[in-house]
Amino acid sequence: MLKERTAVVVEDDHDIGDVISSLLDQAGFDVAVARTGTEALDLIRERKPDLVTLDLSLPDIDGVEVCRQIRVVSDCYVIVISARTSEVDRLIGLEVGADDYLVKPFSMRELQARVAALFRRPRTSDLVSPSTAAATAQAAEAVALAVVDPATDPATGEAYPPTHPLGCDDLTLRPGAREVLVSGAEIDLTRTEFDLLAHLVRNPGVVVAREDLMRAVWATEFVPDSTHVVDVHLANLRRKLRKAASGNEWIRTIRGVGFRYDPCCS
Structure with a gap:
């Protein structure tokens, strides 16, 4: 099957990076792996991914700064995957634009569930041309996800009233x-x-x-x-x-x- 969704895995630990990459590949993503913050930002600008998994402890740029720069150029989903467990680290990660925060060590089942949950949620850039929408539907089926319109309730999938405040x-x-x-x-x-x-x-x-x-x-x-x-x-x-x-x-x-x-x- 042709892969339509793209992901960038930012992880300097080769073993962990390979495991995450393999999971996303099996879920139908076209995956690229970056080992440094600089490489990650270059890949994100080039590939315009739908998903980024981001380690905070990188050899060149702190992951928090990488996340902040990602948000300047992309509205992709970002899952921080980090060994930092303090509430302050979580707050900072979410504040600079991460959609979710997963603490190492983590299970592949939990990562898969969190990725699936993210793609059920609204994203403005999903409102695109019919050809892109068809590609989105094909990829979503591969990962058993349901992308919903920004004007729908994420809990029910039902449309919000357009004007009722x-x-x-x-x-x-x-x-x-x-x-x-x-x-x-x-x-x-x-x-x-x-x-x-x-x-x-x-x-x-x-x-x-x-x-x-x-x-x-x-x-x-x-x-x-x-x-x-x-x-x-x-x-x-x-x-x-x-x-x-x-x-x-x-x-x-x-x-x-x-x-x-x-x-x-x-």
Whole structure:
């Protein structure tokens, strides 16, 4: 079968790089491997990949800086794969543009599940010509993935109403346009942050467990032992909302359970 999706594996450990490359190759990706940050950036500019797996500990450029530079030239999915386990490292990795963060050592099954979950989520560049769309569908079938339109709910696949806003007077979501307004001013959220906020706002006053957020936003039934990635993305989201709203809060942490959207919180 002709491979249509492309991936770049950035990993200086040859054994780990070869294992990841093999897994993605079997999943239907055309894979290139980079051993340094400089080589990775050159490959990404040249190949315009759909997916990048990125080690943070590279021999020339720190992986955080590589991720930051990737986001200047590409909206590809980025999964950081790193031995760095601290919350600060995770926060930094996600803040500079990574879509997910996987800690070494990891299982191939978990990596496969996370890749599948990413490709179920919206991506603006998937709205392209019919020929490219057909290629996308062929590759998605090979990896058993379902790419959804940016104007659809990642949890259900159903289209959002094109004009019906969500939220309250000070916080407004326009799901069809994927816009978030705080007091009338648009704020910039990542795909994951928007989807988390939209899911919470669609369930006002309801405590949503971390596991349920993972199933809804990552569009997968595979939930790893740790749901810490949800907390990291929610921390970024809440910081952006607080900054735009001069400290106002809409999302509450319910200790030991999950999160709740309260429309009237301030």
